[in-house]
Amino acid sequence: MKHRLLLASTFLLSGLLSASEFKHVGSYLLQAHFKITGQQVMPIPMKPLAFSVFTDGVRIRVTAEGDDESHTTYEIYRSDGIEHQRKGEGALEVVPGLQATCNLGGIFRHLRLSRESMTITTFPGVSDQTIISHAVLAERKNETAQIESITPIQP
Secondary structure (H helix, E strand, C coil): CHHHHHHHHHHHHHCCCCCCCCEEEEEEEEEEEEEEECCEEEECCCCCCEEEEEECCCEEEEEECCCCCCEEEEEEEECCCEEECCCCCCCCEEECEEEEEEEECCEEEEEEEECCEEEEEEEECCCCEEEEEEEEEEEECCCCCCHHHEEECCC
16 A cells, blocks of 8 residues: 555656656566567567666656666556556456557557556567566665666565
């Protein structure tokens, strides 16, 4: 509950900022990366990768940890929560979160962001493949640490 209130207040307060002020929302550690083609689901080999997420209340900016020059910006289209199903439970619940899109160079991306996780679904324009990347909220053990010291927070 504390995380939900923190996320909701972060997103609400960020809406009061000027459009040029991006504030850090959190760091997320990539947990799963795979592509779907037809009925086949294929894991994509991945290196440890952490993402830093920022928002100005209108947009979400995602950067790979350590590469602040390169980022993807998503336009928020929904901020009233996202449906979420907890492990081992059948019912869906709505948790505080945002949904945003990015359409750049013929590649459409959809982002779902909550305090616990971030999911990016990529739809390449001329491909029959869908790529899904799922990351969980990470906690930095110390500010000078590298990616190896970022550990996922268990919900």
